[in-house]
Amino acid sequence: MKKTVLIVMLLLSAFARTVFANDKEVRIFIWSEYMDEFKMRDQFKKAYGINAKIDIYENNEEMLAKLMAGGVSEYDIIVPSDYVIPSLIRNKLIQPLNKAKIPNLKNIMPMFAKTTYDPGGDYVAAYQWGTVGLMYNRKKISDADAKSWAVLFDPKKQKGTFWLMDSVRDTMAMANMYLGFDMNTTNPAQIKKSAELLTQVKHSRYCRGFKPGVGAKNDVDANQADMAIVYNGDGMRAVIADKKRLGFTIPKEGGEIWCDFMAIPAKAPNVENAYKWINFVLDAKIGAQVSNYNRYATPNQASVKYIIPMDLKSDEIYPGPETMKRLHYTKDLGSVNKIVDEAWTSVKSH
Numbered sequence: 297m298k299k300t301v302l303i304v305m306l307l308l309s310a311f312a313r314t315v316f317a318n319d320k321e322v323r324i325f326i327w328s329e330y331m332d333e334f335k336m337r338d339q340f341k342k343a344y345g346i347n348a349k350i351d352i353y354e355n356n357e358e359m360l361a362k363l364m365a366g367g368v369s370e371y372d373i374i375v376p377s378d379y380v381i382p383s384l385i386r387n388k389l390i391q392p393l394n395k396a397k398i399p400n401l402k403n404i405m406p407m408f409a410k411t412t413y414d415p416g417g418d419y420v421a422a423y424q425w426g427t428v429g430l431m432y433n434r435k436k437i438s439d440a441d442a443k444s445w446a447v448l449f450d451p452k453k454q455k456g457t458f459w460l461m462d463s464v465r466d467t468m469a470m471a472n473m474y475l476g477f478d479m480n481t482t483n484p485a486q487i488k489k490s491a492e493l494l495t496q497v498k499h500s501r502y503c504r505g506f507k508p509g510v511g512a513k514n515d516v517d518a519n520q521a522d523m524a525i526v527y528n529g530d531g532m533r534a535v536i537a538d539k540k541r542l543g544f545t546i547p548k549e550g551g552e553i554w555c556d557f558m559a560i561p562a563k564a565p566n567v568e569n570a571y572k573w574i575n576f577v578l579d580a581k582i583g584a585q586v587s588n589y590n591r592y593a594t595p596n597q598a599s600v601k602y603i604i605p606m607d608l609k610s611d612e613i614y615p616g617p618e619t620m621k622r623l624h625y626t627k628d629l630g631s632v633n634k635i636v637d638e639a640w641t642s643v644k645s646h
Contacts, residue, residue: 321347322569325359325371327556328352328510329530330424332589340576346569354508355463356380363389369563372570375423378555379465379626381413383633390559392418397571400578400598408555408595413628420557421574422595424529424587427615427623428466428552431513431531432456434543436522445474445547448523449493454502456522459512460494464640465626466552467494467506470525473550473624480627484635491639495646506644517542529592532612536591544612546622553615553623555595 322340330352337348353359356377359367363374368389376384384390395401401409401421408422432442436456446453448460449471461467469479471490481487497503504521512524517534524531531544558577560570576582584602587594593614594603607613615623629636 317565319566319569320345321349322373322566322573323371324348324350324373324375324573325362325367326350326352326373326375328354328508329533330375330590331586335585336582339582340573343576344569344572346572348573354510357464363561368561369565371561372564372566373573374559374561375556376420376559377626378411378413378557379628381420381557381559382628384559385414385419389562390419391562391564391567393421393560393574394571397568398575398578400575403578403580403583403596403598405595405597411555414557420559421578423556423558423577424590424592425553425555425595426592426613427528427546428461428470428525428554429528429531429544429546429612430523431516431526431535431542431544432523433516433519433541435541437543439543439545442523442543442545443548445470445549447547448525449474449497451496451500454500457502457504458523459504459507459515459521459525460497461512461525462506462508464636467525468636468640469552469624469626470549476549479550479552479624480629482629482632482635487632487635487639491643494643498643527592528612529590532591532610535612546615546619548622550622550624553620553625 333350340346340348353362359374359376360380398421404422408425410417414420430442437447441447441455447455448458468490471493472479472481475490475493477486477490498505509526509530513526513530513534515521516524528544535542535544558574560567564570577586578596580596580598581602583594583596583599587599588604591607591613594600611619
């Protein structure tokens with residue numbers, strides 16, 4: 297029976313790779329609003345004669361679930377966050393890169409070329425980096441009140457409606473830091489306390505519930521909520537357009553710094569086209585175009601001279617030394633991931 301199941305799985309995997317194989321196509325699975333899709337598809341088609349097909353997701357968990365459900369044979373490019381990479385490597389869900397096919401890898405800043413997530417820089421290529429913080433309506437929430445996560449997590453200091461981010465590690469991290477814990481705590485008792493806090497906050501009359509960063513940002517921008525935990529680029533696109541009304545900050549207790557990377561799934565159907573796409577994105581001008589569109593920071597040294605000068609001076613996009621002191625990278629928690637996931641499930645279901 298086990299042999300039969302294995303054979304069926306192998307046949308389905310081979311079938312999927314055959315179905316999606318197309319030497320004139322590259323299939324990309326990426327976060328929403330992360331690039332100017334129409335422009336980049338046109339540019340890539342003009343440069344290589346290859347069509348880029350793009351599907352979107354709103355958090356790493358959604359991406360991983362799709363990958364485990366067959367996406368590993370369906371997509372040529374995925375864009376995971378840093379802390380997910382060790383798990384992808386351990387579970388053989390992504391393949392090593394043939395660096396000779398990506399000459400523009402030389403453009404990546406050293407700090408993003410080899411990381412603790414991929415020490416040899418063998419599996420991933422940096423795409424964008426940024427932070428997680430608080431976006432708020434300045435007409436409802438003062439800049440002073442926005443300087444602490446208490447404006448969300450302390451019932452006595454809640455002053456407006458808000459969304460928690462529908463992302464386990466991001467929202468748990470903010471609760472951890474507000475309680476004075478390490479953002480990446482592996483202490484079960486501390487994880488439990490953070491989950492209890494989030495459960496309490498969820499039932500506040502001010503809390504709208506959980507929403508992905510883009511959707512929450514849209515609600516604050518449309519005056520449908522007063523605050524939200526968001527990724528800085530999402531928030532800053534709106535803030536830059538209306539600075540008098542909107543703000544973004546990293547509260548005093550701390551925030552998250554992250555980097556997203558491009559990777560090729562282990563059974564990608566169009567591997568050669570995936571290499572072309574990665575090299576295309578790492579071009580100096582294309583890399584700058586990506587950041588100038590999504591308002592995240594570029595990890596591409598060659599792109600810096602093409603970045604909007606105002607953005608380079610923005611502490612919200614390129615954090616200065618003082619802000620960096622409050623930012624922490626999310627870590628792969630190994631076996632403790634299960635405890636965090638169970639705590640998150642409890643929060644969402646109670």
